[in-house]
Amino acid sequence: MCAAIAKKEPCLTDMRVLVIFGSPKKNGETAQILDAFIRGLPDNIPVDIFDCFERSPLPCNDCRSCYHSDLCAFSDLDDFYKKLETADILVFASPVYNLSFPAPMKAVLDRMQRYWAARFIRQVRPPIKRPKRALLITANGSQSQEGGEMLERQLKPILTVLNAKLIKSIHYYGADKKSPLETAIKGAQNTAHLLFK
Numbered sequence: 001m002c003a004a005i006a007k008k009e010p011c012l013t014d015m016r017v018l019v020i021f022g023s024p025k026k027n028g029e030t031a032q033i034l035d036a037f038i039r040g041l042p043d044n045i046p047v048d049i050f051d052c053f054e055r056s057p058l059p060c061n062d063c064r065s066c067y068h069s070d071l072c073a074f075s076d077l078d079d080f081y082k083k084l085e086t087a088d089i090l091v092f093a094s095p096v097y098n099l100s101f102p103a104p105m106k107a108v109l110d111r112m113q114r115y116w117a118a119r120f121i122r123q124v125r126p127p128i129k130r131p132k133r134a135l136l137i138t139a140n141g142s143q144s145q146e147g148g149e150m151l152e153r154q155l156k157p158i159l160t161v162l163n164a165k166l167i168k169s170i171h172y173y174g175a176d177k178k179s180p181l182e183t184a185i186k187g188a189q190n191t192a193h194l195l196f197k
Contacts, residue, residue: 015196017041018087019049022094022105029139029175029184034093036185037137040192048083052104055080059107066114067121077111085128089135089195090164092155095175096140096147100154109154115161132164135191137184141176148173167195 019038023030038047058074065073072081084090094101101109118127136155138148148171159166168191172184 015045015088016083016086017045017047017089017091018083019047019091019093020052020105020108021049022052022092022102022108023139024053024102025095028095029172029181030093030095030137032181033137033139033170033172033184033188034091037091037135037188037192040189042196045196048087050080050083050108052102052108056104057107057111060110060113062113064117066117070114070118070122070124072111072114074111077108080108081114084162086130087132088130089133090159090162091135091137093137094139094151096138096142096151099147099150101151109158112158112161119161126163127161128163130163132162133195134159134162134164134166136166136169137188138169138171139175139184140171140173143174143177143179145171145173147171167191 019034021031021034025031041047055076058076063073065071094105097103100106115127118124134155136152138151140147148169152166152169156166170184170187170191172181173179
C-alpha cells in the first residue's frame, strides 16, 4: 500500500503529468528542454502531451455558456479538460512570441475561462478539486529574460483557477544566437527529479 494514502496525497504510481506544448517546432529549443524534463521523470509516470499547434483549438469568444453550466460551448477540448482535471503536474512549454504565448497556446489558456466562470460566477470553490503543481518552460530568441518573465506573469492568474501552484520556471533565452541550452536542460532534469523526491 502506498504511504501517501494516509496523507490523502496521490501515490507515485497514480500521479499524472499533462504537458501543454506550444511550439510549432518538434525539435526546437522548447522541445529539447521539455524532453530533458520528461526523461528525468520516473519511468512509471504517465505523461500526456497536448500539442497546441497540432490541435489548433478554437478561441474563446466570450459566449458565457460556462456562466451557467460546467461546460464549454465548444467540444474540441473536451478530452483535454478531462486530462487537465485529473493531472497532478502541469507543464507549460512555450516559445516567446512578441512577449506572449503563440496564438494556439494562447487560445488554450483563454479557454480556461470555464474554470474562471466556475470560480467567480457560479461560486464553485475550487473549480478543479485535484490540486496541481505547475512548471513553466520558455524559450526566447532575444538575449533578455523579459519574455519568459512576461509569460510567467500571464500564466499565474490562470493557475489560480486551476487549483495549481507554479513551483518552477525555466527561462532559456538567446535562441536567435544559438546560446547553449545546457543550463536550461539541466534545470529541467533537476526539476523532474525534485518533483518525485
